[in-house]
């Protein structure tokens with residue numbers, strides 16, 4: 041079986057890779073691309089540990105074929121911090137102890153970021169329903185929800201200040 | 205006890221040492237590494253619940269292009285049954301060797317029968333299909349009721365119970381007083397039977413490992429587990445490679461909850477690597493995790509409690525049957541030993557029965573056995589309080605265990621904090637708040653329930669090394685994998701003792717060849733045990749620092765004190781010297797006697813048990829039968845919260861798991877005896893939108909036998925949950941559920957039956 045050559049953009053960088061026709065995007069990220077921040081908890085779209093965005097749309101990379109990335113813009117956890125500067129969500133997760141084992145954390149952060157891009161001022165309920173596709177077995181979600189709400193508030197404040 | 209007051213770092217919500225790696229995707233979990241020349245291993249598993257293996261032919265698989273090695277039970281060291289138990293911790297290697305690879309019989313669907321290593325995962329999977337196994341399919345049983353029948357299919361023919369072949373493998377009992385007399389003196393006696401289903405620990409990270417065996421036998425294991433030393437010891441015993449040749453490196457672990465306290469893949473990958481001469485990586489699928497790794501037991505419990513009219517418990521009797529799965533070893537000790545422990549009961553019999561059946565071997569799950577027993581006991585406690593027309597917390601207070609109470613499992617309690625948890629629950633804002641009105645027009649009703657729980661907590665072996673770097677900072681190495689933030693606790697303690705900023709303390713988990721033996725991350729032992737050895741190591745380091753300063757100042761070491769990260773003369777009488785900081789002393793180290801560091805290894809003692817009391821509010825949609833937890837408060841005696849954020853995290857995580865166990869989670873089996881819901885879609889763990897915020901009240905009754913007052917916290921929070929939810933549902937509906945989970949179909953059916961009854 042011939043491998044497929046894919047040209048895409050990941051975290052703002054142009055990338056190329058070869059994949060099998062049945063490789064998932066998660067296989068490609070974790071394999072040839074070496075981006076192991078996205079995790080595999082189920083490979084069936086049920087845990088969200090593999091969350092990435094494709095053209096700003098939140099997807100489970102385990103449900104996407106690696107070949108489908110051709111020509112799209114992907115973002116993964118590895119592209120979330122701006123160099124040494126953490127994204128406010130990452131900072132709040134640390135400050136609020138919103139991770140225990142950390143295996144769900146990449147997916148949670150990517151999913152939360154996608155939420156705040158769409159809705160900078162979510163209610164607790166909106167956060168809970170948006171993150172319902174991301175399983176966390178350690179935290180009971182309490183601190184995760186708080187961290188997302190706090191980060192959202194801080195980001196709104198920053199936007200307001202920047203506007204003034 | 206030298207309990208430090210006015211702490212700068214103990215009790216602070218500092219940033220955890222491994223946090224940055226985990227929020228940026230850098231942290232390396234078990235499946236995140238590769239090695240040059242690496243190939244892939246896959247396991248062939250039995251499709252049958254029970255079958256004799258008459259033969260295995262691997263020749264076709266071996267001939268497939270790309271296949272590099274095949275292993276079967278012939279490659280795994282046999283611990284013969286006749287020679288008797290060979291224990292490693294609580295695990296008998298006779299069962300472990302048969303669990304990692306079936307020998308004469310396959311005992312559950314998913315039981316490994318062979319493993320293959322090949323250049324790609326696809327080839328390895330293909331090769332598994334080419335292995336021919338000659339099975340003689342046998343009758344099987346899964347449920348306890350079936351497995352204890354006189355004519356049940358027997359898993360282990362050697363086993364006798366009351367003189368006959370049986371699946372009842374053992375019994376444990378705790379006894380106190382005279383049961384007959386106790387019940388005779390009671391005014392009210394209530395006896396009920398409860399069942400629970402097997403539930404999985406549900407860690408998001410599947411089991412995985414990467415192993416290389418060099419031609420000289422030197423073995424490197426990269427895997428995630430709750431104990432790199434357990435991995436080393438079990439792999440050594442099952443492969444025959446000496447422990448000194450096995451370096452087990454603890455990867456970051458993506459959840460364990462007890463389920464990663466035994467090995468599944470490591471011995472197989474080691475033998476595949478040895479045979480092929482190539483590093484072998486193995487990663488379980490979620491389905492394999494669900495089918496072949498340990499859920500906890502399903503159970504059948506009968507609990508009888510007798511009380512006087514004034515609410516004094518006179519007697520109690522509990523009988524707990526727990527499914528062990530394919531091999532003996534269900535957590536009957538936790539069920540029989542913990543369930544009545546919050547109460548001072550003069551006449552008590554608590555019995556546990558270990559029952560094998562054709563299901564994967566149980567693995568520990570957060571306070572193993574205790575939540576199962578507590579569910580039954582705490583529900584009966586609620587019924588008794590109802591019959592007495594007493595507030596359920598007052599009823600518990602009236603019978604509460606306290607200092608001097610003799611627990612049925614042995615100890616006479618030192619100062620314990622159970623009463624404090626009940627009182628804190630009683631005076632909590634939650635208990636004081638009214639339930640609030642549900643939307644009655646849409647058929648919703650609300651209820652509130654409470655429950656308590658106990659877990660033993662453990663100490664045990666722990667090792668630490670505290671080193672001062674050449675630039676005057678600190679590296680602490682311990683030997684217990686950190687699942688939930690224990691490194692953050694260690695950093696706080698070390699910074700406190702050395703009087704420096706916590707960010708100057710780096711905390712790492714050593715591998716088996718770089719740090720001394722440390723027991724499993726389990727039994728809620730980690731912060732208790734490791735902070736003891738870290739404290740003693742840090743104290744030795746401080747002693748060295750004082751001696752160095754004394755030498756420089758040419759005064760007696762006793763005249764030097766260590767404060768705020770520097771050596772000072774104890775008083776002006778000792779001499780007038782500028783303080784010498786850690787940094788300065790580190791710089792001078794080469795000339796003043798060499799590197800500064802100390803290690804301590806101990807079998808830590810004095811872990812006090814832990815108590816918790818929970819309050820749960822539910823709202824039930826009576827049309828759909830859906831119960832939702834709308835408010836929850838967990839109160840626990842945590843001894844001393846070294847890092848409150850991660851202590852709360854333990855409480856909240858345990859509560860969430862308990863809510864899942866109470867309302868949705870269960871193993872469902874097909875008529876063929878296979879798990880029918882081996883994925884997250886059908887095995888329904890709580891998601892974010894299922895839960896409310898989970899409130900925590902940390903009661904701090906310091907452990908007098910610990911330098912910082914620490915008690916284990918991780919396991920207690922799961923113990924009371926199912927009963928708290930069940931009691932809340934009873935309060936809402938006036939209906940009591942005697943089996944878990946209280947899932948929508950069950951609640952609907954009960955409501956329909958209730959309505960029918962009322963109509964008849």
Ligand code: FES
Nearest residue numbers: 083085087088102
């Ligand atoms: S691994 Fe993709 S959703 Fe679980």
Ligand code: FES
Nearest residue numbers: 140144176177178
């Ligand atoms: S922190 Fe462990 S699964 Fe979320």
